[in-house]
Amino acid sequence: MAxxxxxxxxxxxxxxxxxxNKARRSRIRTFLRNVEEAITSGDSSAAKDALKSAQPELMxxxxxxxxxxxxxxxxxxxxSSRVKALG
Structure with missing residues (x-):
């Protein structure tokens, strides 16, 4: 102990x-999970929107x-490559 x-x-x-930092990391993971869910649902526009909102959060x-x-x-x-592959 100190x-x-x-x-x-x-x-x-x-x-x-x-x-x-824990709160920030959790927030980043939430944004990434939103992108993942949009990709798995196959919704291209939702995936693009989610990716666009996740980028500044990551940075x-x-x-x-x-x-x-x-x-x-x-x-x-x-x-972004996965979102691009959606179409």
Whole structure:
């Protein structure tokens, strides 16, 4: 356990940041799940709309440090190719 005041403060900050990051990660996953569901339903326009709303959310996760930029780029690439294949 943290003993010094600085270490105690860092522990408190870590708890807060963990909660924020958890919420962000969950939000990103929700947007990605919406795209997946639109793809499996076969609705091309819904998939495009879902992908368009998921893109900024993924990039926001990158800028906030929740996700690595290459991971987000890979996810975007794979999803967009699947949406494109729908027609």
């Amino acid at each position: 003993n010094s005041p600085q270490a105690k403060k860092r522990a408190r900050q870590t708890e807060r940041r963990t909660e924020v 926001r996760g990158v800028s906030k440090g929740v996700m690595h930029k290459n991971t987000a780029a890979r996810k975007m690439s794979r999803l």
